[in-house]
Amino acid sequence: MKVAQTFEKHLQQVCFLPEEIDQQGVSQLLDKFEQLGNTMLNTAPLYFLIDYTKSQYLLMTNSTLEITNRDPREFLEGGIPMLKSIYQPDDFRIYNEKIFPVNLRFLQSQPQAIHHEFIFSYNFRIKHKNGNMVPILQRGCYLTSPVTGQPIYSLGMVTDISPLKKDRIIYQTIERRTENGRQLLEENYYYPYEEDSQLSSQELRVLGYMAEGLSSKQIAWKLNIAENTVNNHRKNMLKKTNTKNVAELIAVACRARII
Structure with a gap:
């Protein structure tokens, strides 16, 4: 069958x-x-x-x-x-x-x-x-x-x-x-609604720095936000893209020409 x-x-x-x-x-x-x-x-x-x-x-x-x-x-x-x-x-x-x-x-x-x-x-x-x-x-x-x-x-x-x-x-x-x-x-x-799965402008900024190889601490300093906030953005982006790790997240973002 x-x-x-x-x-x-x-x-x-x-x-x-x-x-x-x-x-x-x-x-x-x-x-x-x-x-x-x-x-x-x-x-x-x-x-x-x-x-x-x-x-x-x-x-x-x-x-x-x-x-x-x-x-x-x-x-x-x-x-x-x-x-x-x-x-x-x-x-x-x-x-x-x-x-x-x-x-x-x-x-x-x-x-x-x-x-x-x-x-x-x-x-x-x-x-x-x-x-x-x-x-x-x-x-x-x-x-x-x-x-x-x-x-x-x-x-x-x-x-x-x-x-x-x-x-x-x-x-x-x-x-x-x-x-x-x-x-x-x-x-x-x-995400039943596409708008919920879109990366926010702040998440895109964090993602860009992640692609450059910066650590969470470095990204937090550049964006003047808490390191925990950077980590939360990372977790949310993994969920929104259904990716398992940062390398997979960056690869998906590159293929979609998000970064």
Whole structure:
């Protein structure tokens, strides 16, 4: 089977797959996510289970009332189309075209037998019944077909992060459960609105000096700002360009003729 490039295309493909997942394995994984949620203070996680082959929710807990003021039965009856109807459109575009394809490519690079060991996280906004957009964090894993490696089920938990999330940046991570906790394997930043990803004039000045080989202390002296401010500009530029280090940042900036 040809691998889908977006979430929506994936749903179109897997609807033809037979169900090949051990239901006992699903229950065990849900128990693990519930234990994780119980360790989070002052939160009431929502637990979910999605069957991609039917575009339906098989489980949606009552916490959806607290997060969206919607009865969980609305999701159980409406399925993924119901979720999409309240998903912030720009955030869904990022998930559909960027986040889900990254997850698929990662799964392709790993043996199917250990797919369930990876935790995929990202934040997005959904519409509350009062019209407000609520920022939430979703953490979950995929159960995949032993034959094709394609995700068939998605399960995990969702938490309201309104007290913590004030910007519009989408943060994605891929982790693996280990005996000592969790290992971060990949992280990415996405900007639904292009203006948020543009480098500011001050960031461009800092970047120019970085390209000349100046240290943070030297740049701070030239711009008459604190060294910590220079370091914060560097971190923000790495996020905006999805680069991992200064060398990669300068290379991307040169290719884009920013500097």
